[in-house]
Amino acid sequence: MVKIIPVIGLALLFLAPGVNSQNPCDRNDPNCTPPNPEMQRQEVINLEHETARAIMQNNGTFFRRVYSDDFAGTLSHGEMVDKNNLINAVQNSGAKYESFNASDIQVRFFQETAVATCLWTSRALFKGQQIDTQMRVMHIYVNGPRGWHVVAAQTTPLPPYTQHPL
Numbered sequence: 088m089v090k091i092i093p094v095i096g097l098a099l100l101f102l103a104p105g106v107n108s109q110n111p112c113d114r115n116d117p118n119c120t121p122p123n124p125e126m127q128r129q130e131v132i133n134l135e136h137e138t139a140r141a142i143m144q145n146n147g148t149f150f151r152r153v154y155s156d157d158f159a160g161t162l163s164h165g166e167m168v169d170k171n172n173l174i175n176a177v178q179n180s181g182a183k184y185e186s187f188n189a190s191d192i193q194v195r196f197f198q199e200t201a202v203a204t205c206l207w208t209s210r211a212l213f214k215g216q217q218i219d220t221q222m223r224v225m226h227i228y229v230n231g232p233r234g235w236h237v238v239a240a241q242t243t244p245l246p247p248y249t250q251h252p253l
Contacts, residue, residue: 128194130235131201131228135189138226139207142253143187147174153237155229160240163222163251180252182211182218189224201228201235207242213252221245222253 134153141149150173158170168176192205207222227239242253 124196127196127201127230131194131203132192134228134235134237135192135203135205135226139187139189142177143184143209145178145180145182145184147178150174150177153235155236155238158238158240161242162253163220163242163244176253180213182213182252184209184211186210199230201230202226203228209251213250218249218251220249220251222251 137149137153141147150170154170154173156170158173160168160173162168162176166172187207187209189205189207192203194201194203203226205224207224208220210217210219212218222245223243225241226237228235229238230236244251
């Protein structure tokens, strides 16, 4: 009997996260409603649009709030960045954006994780030159007690390749 209790405990430990991540509601709680997938999709889409707006305004405040402390990303020129490096790149890019748009936003969910892909299209004055760029971007979000947070990102430039700060 003494040997069985630790085995049962370990089994419950490994099974409990899987059960909880499927549905955050307690089955016996009549006041709990499961998350609405369409509402969650719209939340992530809104965050993608807010990201583009924050970049256009060279504003790091959005990234401090929405990006996780352990964020890891890759900029369009291959540079690996953490949250602080990304904020620095956004705030001190030297780019004066005329426009910065996120379009073709696709969101897929995997339990409490969302993968968002989109197309960034921008027009800016950078290092004295007018640049028009398009990039494919992927953001990985995790939904926690304080909402969706970006934990990883990958930015890939599309031809014609021009120098871009992000």
